[in-house]
Amino acid sequence: MSATIHRLAPAGRAPSLEPMMALVAGDLNQVNSVILARMQSDIPLIPELAGHLIAGGGKRMRPMLTLACARLLDYAGTRQHKLAACVEFIHTATLLHDDVVDGSDLRRGRRTANMIWGNPASVLVGDFLFSRSFELMVEDGSLKVLRILSNASAVIAEGEVNQLTAQRQVETGEDRYLEIIGAKTAALFAAACRIAAVVGERSEAEELALDAYGRNLGIAFQLVDDAIDYSSDEETMGKGVGDDFRDGKVTLPVILAHARGSDEDRKFWRDAMHGHRISDADLAHATALLNSTGAIADTLQRARHYGQRAIDALGLFPASQAKAALVEAVEFAIARAY
Incomplete structure (x- = not known):
């Protein structure tokens, strides 16, 4: 596996999302206007609850990727604004549902919607946002866009159910x-x-290249999240340290540490994932095992591998400010662990 990311961020500056944010700032204002307008309802609880999460300090990374990819392709239209809002609604809806499933009480450093308004309201407002996202897809008028985003919504749900059935299975x-x-x-x-390649009416090769970029970036992003759950702090993550451990979430570091551990270690992991070892001392022991078996280091190695695959997928496109910003977004995703 590739061990290093070929950096484009200037020497002496940590990778960040700032170049991408600067690139799409004007477009993002348009997206935020769509989000604000479409989360409104005559039922006051809906915009109140949705606004709590949407305005909760998230980086808007997924809609920014839509906008930055449109810039990469020199797309001069405005269809990307509604579609980026659609992407954010899908993401927000899944977060609302995830927090209910996980029983989470903290997201992005704030109390979760389900802790404030309860599980039923969170699920139903999530449903509302999913519905709004489909309205936006239909308004765009492209069956291909509709197919890509609706398929992604179904795949996300499948992934969540798959994770649920794997929960606590170390x-x-x-x-x-x-x-x-x-x-x-x-x-x-x-x-x-x-979808940026679809609205930009680009070739299938370019469409698949952007798909590969996003897919590999997403995997790298999640693997880094898995690692920093055991090696970061609440302020950095926006959630409680060790939440995955206490929730019995079997993530890649745990899978690797369990496979490489002694019989005694494997018993510890089984007990921990079934909720019998959740004290601070248990978390410290888990972290020690993850480090001694190289599980954290190897999870980050895999993240770098997928990050490099994301960067390589952009090789089809000529050098530009947008391409540099997309590359640095990958570097940022990996650098969060260091």
Whole structure:
């Protein structure tokens, strides 16, 4: 596997999303206007609850990818604005549903909607946002766009169910885990990028290249998230340290550490994933095992591998400000772990 990312960020500056944010700032204002308008309802709870999450400090990474890919292709129209809003609604709806399924109480450093308004309201407002996203797809008028985004929505749901059935099953294999995150996380990254090539009326090769970029970036992004759950802090992550551990989420670091551990270690992981070892001392022991078995390091190695695949997928496109920003977005995704 490739061990390094070929950096484009200037020496002495940490990779960031700033170049991409600057590139699409004007477009993003248009997207935010669509989001604000379309989350309105005569039922006050809907915009109140949706606004709590949508305005909760997220980077808008997925819609920014749609906008940046449109810039990469020199697309001069405005269809990307509604479609980027559609991508954000799909993402927000899945977050609302995820927090209910996971029983999460913190997201992006704030109380989750389900903790404030309850599970039923969160699920139903998530449904509302999904419906709004489909309205936006239909308004765009492209059956191909509709097919890509509706398929991504179905794949995300499949990935979530697959993860649910694998929950607490520490014997889950690496291939199945990559299948899960490829569905629940990477599918929307891929679709967000791919639709830019459709609205830009580009070739299938360019469409598939952007799909590959987004898909590999999404996998890298999730693998880094898995690693920093055990090695970062609440302020960085926007959620509680060790949440995955206490929730019994079998992520790649756990899969690797379990496979490489002694019989005693494997018993610890089985007990932990079934909720019997959730103290701070248990978390510290888990982190020690993850480090001693190289599970964290190898998870990040895999993230770098997928990150490089994302960058390589952009090889089809000529050098530009947009391409540099998309490359640095990959570097940023990986650098969050360091």
